[in-house]
Amino acid sequence: MKREDYPEKQVCITGIGQTKAGRPSDRSALQLTLEACLQAIDDAGISVDDVDGLICHPGKTPEGGGISPVGTVETMMALGIRPVWTNPSSHEGPGHMAAIFQGIMAIATGLCKHVLCFRSVAQATARMTSRSSTLLTGNRERVDPGNNAFTVPYHAYSPVNLWALYAQAYFDKYGVGEEELGWVAVNGRRHAMHNPNAIYRKPITIDDYLDARMISTPLRLYDCDSHIDGSTAILLSAKDLAKDLKNPPINIEAMGMSMGAFGEGLHSGDFTMTPAEVCGDMLWNRTDWTPKDVDCAQIYDGFSIHVWLWLEAVRLCGRGEAAGFIAGGERTAITGELPLNTSGGQLSAGRFHGYGHTHEACAQLWGRGGERQVAGAKTCMAVNGGYGYGAMLLNCD
Amino acid sequence: MTARSNSMPARKLPLLTPETEAFWTGGKNGELLIQRCGTCGLYQHPPLPICSACRTETVASAAVSGKGKVKTFTINHQPWMPGLDEPFVFAAVELDEQAELYIFSNILAAPEAVTSGMRVKVSFEHLDDVWLPMFTPDGEAGDEA
Numbered sequence: 001m002k003r004e005d006y007p008e009k010q011v012c013i014t015g016i017g018q019t020k021a022g023r024p025s026d027r028s029a030l031q032l033t034l035e036a037c038l039q040a041i042d043d044a045g046i047s048v049d050d051v052d053g054l055i056c057h058p059g060k061t062p063e064g065g066g067i068s069p070v071g072t073v074e075t076m077m078a079l080g081i082r083p084v085w086t087n088p089s090s091h092e093g094p095g096h097m098a099a100i101f102q103g104i105m106a107i108a109t110g111l112c113k114h115v116l117c118f119r120s121v122a123q124a125t126a127r128m129t130s131r132s133s134t135l136l137t138g139n140r141e142r143v144d145p146g147n148n149a150f151t152v153p154y155h156a157y158s159p160v161n162l163w164a165l166y167a168q169a170y171f172d173k174y175g176v177g178e179e180e181l182g183w184v185a186v187n188g189r190r191h192a193m194h195n196p197n198a199i200y201r202k203p204i205t206i207d208d209y210l211d212a213r214m215i216s217t218p219l220r221l222y223d224c225d226s227h228i229d230g231s232t233a234i235l236l237s238a239k240d241l242a243k244d245l246k247n248p249p250i251n252i253e254a255m256g257m258s259m260g261a262f263g264e265g266l267h268s269g270d271f272t273m274t275p276a277e278v279c280g281d282m283l284w285n286r287t288d289w290t291p292k293d294v295d296c297a298q299i300y301d302g303f304s305i306h307v308w309l310w311l312e313a314v315r316l317c318g319r320g321e322a323a324g325f326i327a328g329g330e331r332t333a334i335t336g337e338l339p340l341n342t343s344g345g346q347l348s349a350g351r352f353h354g355y356g357h358t359h360e361a362c363a364q365l366w367g368r369g370g371e372r373q374v375a376g377a378k379t380c381m382a383v384n385g386g387y388g389y390g391a392m393l394l395n396c397d
Numbered sequence: 398m399t400a401r402s403n404s405m406p407a408r409k410l411p412l413l414t415p416e417t418e419a420f421w422t423g424g425k426n427g428e429l430l431i432q433r434c435g436t437c438g439l440y441q442h443p444p445l446p447i448c449s450a451c452r453t454e455t456v457a458s459a460a461v462s463g464k465g466k467v468k469t470f471t472i473n474h475q476p477w478m479p480g481l482d483e484p485f486v487f488a489a490v491e492l493d494e495q496a497e498l499y500i501f502s503n504i505l506a507a508p509e510a511v512t513s514g515m516r517v518k519v520s521f522e523h524l525d526d527v528w529l530p531m532f533t534p535d536g537e538a539g540d541e542a
């Protein structure tokens with residue numbers, strides 16, 4: 001297949017929407033979803049009735065905990081639309097971006113023209129009822145092999161325990177430590193200050209970071225993202241229609257994806273790499289562009305350590321170099337050589353669960369960053385996921 | 398140190414399946430059972446119906462030495478639920494039988510004494526119909542980095 005025939009080359013991002021992060025919000029998860037969806041539709045300048053594809057990640061789940069409380073059916077009903085296409089997105093897929101990839105393929109195969117992708121969370125509200133609702137213990141009497149059965153019996157109740165193993169292994173292998181890791185959090189907070197949707201906007205210093213309580217060594221409070229109530233929507237449109245809409249179309253220069261099995265207990269390598277490496281290879285194999293062409297990066301940060309692992313997986317940093325690259329904060333500042341997590345990422349903006357990163361990539365490419373705007377940003381990398389992996393290289397000339 | 402572990406809140410136990418039952422119950426006979434392929438010799442964990450390398454069904458549980466090293470670890474300080482006796486150590490143990498053959502467990506030792514590379518050996522905690530493999534420092538062996 002010629003590169004111009006790739007599915008991602010047939011599709012553009014044409015609108016975005018996002019609610020404020022609430023902790024908790026005084027609006028229901030469905031209200032938040034509709035707010036984000038209508039914003040994205042209005043942003044693109046299409047009519048609500050033009051939306052003929054609707055998808056969310058990971059699909060409405062009965063598991064509780066507010067992880068995905070809103071589905072496509074009730075959203076369709078409230079929007080009063082009659083989409084011809086939807087599809088389940090899943091935790092088993094290539095990270096949170098799975099729904100966006102499916103939307104791209106639905107448009108590229110001619111099934112529909114405008115796909116609205118959304119991600120809604122109500123984890124802050126769920127935690128008001130039960131503090132344990134967001135733990136990995138699940139709601140069954142025993143943990144089954146697909147759901148952390150090899151780790152939960154050892155009181156590893158949170159993903160933080162697992163990712164702490166990666167952080168410690170990275171420290172051991174490359175001789176770096178908590179002061180370097182702390183800069184991931186400090187960098188994001190500095191940028192969140194200028195993001196009105198962010199949950200935490202007061203800057204922190206490295207001393208604040210080190211003074212915060214330890215959660216699971218070496219990860220402290222500010223190494224962990226925060227559960228919120230909120231919703232993000234991303235509108236995808238067929239390329240031939242995108243050029244006539246309100247915003248200059250954002251092109252998807254390349255996409256990458258891969259699967260993981262951490263929840264099933266499968267780990268290989270030395271705990272300094274993840275299957276995101278496969279995703280990075282795929283992305284760069286689909287374009288002539290190189291990491292040098294990237295103007296800014298929105299890198300998944302459910303935990304700070306994700307940023308190191310992801311930057312290396314998508315070749316924006318060499319092996320073992322991500323820690324030093326971020327330390328000190330100059331190279332990743334808005335005016336630095338690779339502005340990083342310019343919305344504050346999930347660590348500071350809140351757990352919009354991957355969709356905040358794609359939203360921010362688009363906001364930067366459309367010049368809407370205000371005081372956090374990266375001058376002349378034309379190309380942005382957005383990546384999502386800790387258990388499954390997705391990446392897009394986005395461009396807007 | 399085992400007593401310390403037993404003072405924790407009830408552990409959420411694993412569901413036993415045809416593939417995982419041997420791993421979770423080998424401790425009844427004092428054995429750490431890891432699945433091994435009869436054709437190519439690969440050990441694999443988690444256990445699966447076929448060998449992930451040669452794709453034959455000749456996989457069977459094999460007793461291993463129960464010795465290994467701490468590949469990487471974390472000291473959990475967060476009180477996730479009432480009664481949790483933090484801090485405690487959660488670790489990936491690399492078994493001696495094969496490179497990158499990992500199992501997750503707790504290291505029953507003073508948290509500050511645990512290091513990456515520390516030699517450990519298996520013991521078992523019996524709860525209901527499950528014998529959870531646990532690890533303690535292996536005093537007889539030298540540590541490696």
Ligand SMILES: [Zn+2]
Binds near residue numbers: 438439453
């Ligand atoms: Zn085999």
